[in-house]
Amino acid sequence: MTERIDVLHVDDDPSVLDLTEAYLDRELASASVTSVTEPETGLERLDAESFDCVVSDYDMPGMDGLAFFETLRKDHPAIPFVLYTGKGSEEIASRALNAGVTGYFQKGGPEQLQRLATRVQQAVEEFRTRRAADRYSTVLEALGYPVYVVDETGTFDYVNEPFAELTGYDREEILGSKPDLIKDEEAVQKAEDRLGSILSSGDPDIQRFRVDIVPKEGDPIPCRDHMAVLPYEGEEFDGSVGILRDVSVEAARREELETKRRALDEAPVGITITDPSLPDNPMVYVNDEFVEMTGYDREEAVGVNCRFLQGPDTDEAAVAELRKSIDAEEPASVELLNYRRDGTPFWNRVSIAPIREAENDRVTGWVGFQEDITAFKEREGALRRQNERLDEFAGIVSHDLRNPLNVARGRVDLAREETGSDHLEAAVDALDRIESIVDHTLTLAREGETVGDPEPVDLAALAEDSWGTVDTDEASLEVELDGAALADPDRLRNLFENLFRNAIEHGSVDCDAVTVRIGGLEDGFSVADDGPGIPEEIRDDLFEPGESDSDGNTGFGLAIVKEIATAHGWDVSVTDSESGGARFEIRGIARPEAKPAE
Structure with a gap:
């Protein structure tokens, strides 16, 4: 042993101390002996200094050697203690060994001193080995990783508690068994091949590889094995040591990331990711759809x-809106005229959103979605042009057709007054029908598809007011409705008027007077009458323009009702009333939010 050995020698005879120190210095070249004559002094030196071994006499005044040993091991339980006494007896030897001393020797000549030196050296080596092992075990346990040692025969020689917990076996079940207890045949062969690579001179001293551990119960656990060989000299291989790391969470995350990556690559819209930490916030990822949409490869x-992607006709205002959102770290969506690699323009709906760190909400990237909406913009333009032509046509109908219609009506009225001919009465009815068709056609053309800014409307009040604008003859109205709805009041009035006219015109066919009842529904209202009802065979087409079950009716009234309901986002349907008449139900009506009490 070349490492220094610090020995504390306690004996009340100074001459024995000098002789022993001289001999240990000669026999143990690395020994440093501290000699004291009193056990109390020895205890003080032990508290103040570090020693590798204590040699003590037995028969000393005030405290014998065994009492000294019992006292010091309370604070120094692991230090080797050799009782070296001139008062030897079987009784003292038995007491010493039973007490747990490391060695017991009687004082004597050179032969006994040689035995003492040899035992001190052995005791110190064992002490240091045990202390190092304890330290390494503490470190390994503190790491929390599963650790194993396999001897030269391929048998588990050591496993720690985390290893036992990982496999589900008790440590006693693992020790002495072969690795095939926790591995399949392929995994065992893989480990042996890696061990052979370590033992070969040209490969690394440590091998890292994936292995599936088969626990006592449950599914295999994916792990990463870090394997190395135990130190050895010559051809005497002593075994291997390894640390396992459970990578099941890592594998699951990797699989999740791979799934997300495939989803991004195969998404039906263009996807880009940019990195604002790099100069000019460049794209660091583009998916397949972006490549196909723009013509630029990755x-x-x-x-x-x-x-x-921008070009001469790209709207600068939309680009500025994107820049403003990026500066404010907020999402945004705009429509841009972009240009493909071959120079052809296309309309691109661009939506961007920040990517934030979960820990501190810091923006680490931007994700962008690009959708080619060229076909949509073209349809939108065509529809706009069509609506413009329709509006122009409606103006022509309103002006150029209504004027001659009014002239014809006036002339017929004059002729009827002068002649009283029944033929002229029929002509007046025909002109009235033409005027009604013109009015309803203009209504359908100019109503619009949506309601932009609805307001709270009192349903009962508006219904009663609408009733007053309709030619009701002898019909009557019963209102069992309260509450308000979010609607365009003018268009809702038009809806009520058309439903009332429909009820009166159809309900008065077989009776002198019809009763119209308005009732409330959970999400809307109903308009019912006690007339003859609507035949089943025409209900599916009832709301189509020109469809009617009455002679002389234009069939536009219910089409207008459908148009107004759809513009509000409502549903309209027809069924039978309790009296067998027609019942129209308007559902999906939004209610105004109640004002908080003051």
Whole structure:
């Protein structure tokens, strides 16, 4: 042993101390002996200094050697203690060994001193080995990783508690068994091949590889094995040591990331990711759809800012809106005229959103979604042009057709007054029908598809007011409705008027007077009458323009009702009333929010 050995020798005879120190210095070249004559002094030195071994006499005044040993091991339980006494007896030897001393020797000549030196050296080596092992075990346990040692025969020689917990076996079940207890045949062979690589001179001293551990119960656990060989000299291989790391969570995350990556790559819209930490916030990822949409391959797109898609007719206001959102770290969506690699323009709906760290909400990237809406914009333009032509046509109908219609009506009225001919009465009815068709056609053309800014409307009040604008003859109205609805009051009035006219015109066919009842529904209202009802065979087409079950009716009234309901986002349907008449139900009506009490 070349490492220094610090020995504390306690004996009340100074001459024995000097002789022993001289001999230990000669026999143990690395020994450093501290000699004291009193056990109390020895205890003080032990508290103040570090020693590898204590040698003590037995028969000393005030405290014998065994009492000294019992006292010091309370604070120093692991230090080797050799009782070296001139008063030897079987009784003292028995007491000493039963007490747990490391060695017992009687004082004597050179032969006994040689035995003492040899035992001191052995005791110190054992003490240091045990202390190092304890320290390593503490470190390994503190790491929390499963650790194993396999001897030269391929048998588990050591496993720690985390290893036992991972496999589900008790440590006693694992020790002495072969690795095939927790591995399948393929995994065992893989470990042996890796061990052979370590033992070969040209490969690394440590091998890292994936292995599935088969626990006592449950599914295999994916792990990463870090394997090395135990130190050895010559051809005497002593075994291997390894640390396992459970990578099941890592594998699950990797699989999740791979799934997300595939989803991004195969998404039906263009997806880009930019990195604001790099100069000019360049794209660091583009998916397949972006490549196909723009004509730029990944090598051309990755590493540059996405503004390269802009061109001479790109709207600067929309680009500025994107820049403003990026500066404010807020999501945004705009429509841009972009240009493909071959120079052809296309309309791009661009939506961007910040990518934030979960820990501190810091923006680490931006994700962008690009959707080619060229076909939609073209349809939108065509529809706008069509609506413009329709509006122009409606103006022509309103002006150029209504004027001659009014002239014809006036002339017929004069002729009827002068002649009283029944033929002229029929002509007046025909002109009235033409005027009604013109009015309803203009209504359908100019109503619009949506309601932009609805307001709270009192349903009962508006219904009663609408009743007053309709030619009701002898019909009557019963209102069992309260509450308000969010609606366009003018268009809702038009809806009520058309439903009332429909009830009166159809309900008065077989009776002198019809009763119209308005009732409330949970999400809307109903308008019912006690007339003859609507035949089943025409209900599916009832709301189509020109469809009617009455002679002389234009069939536009219910089409207007449907148009107004759809513009509000409501549903309209027809069924039988309790009296067998027609019942129209308007559902999906939004109610105004109640004002908080003051």
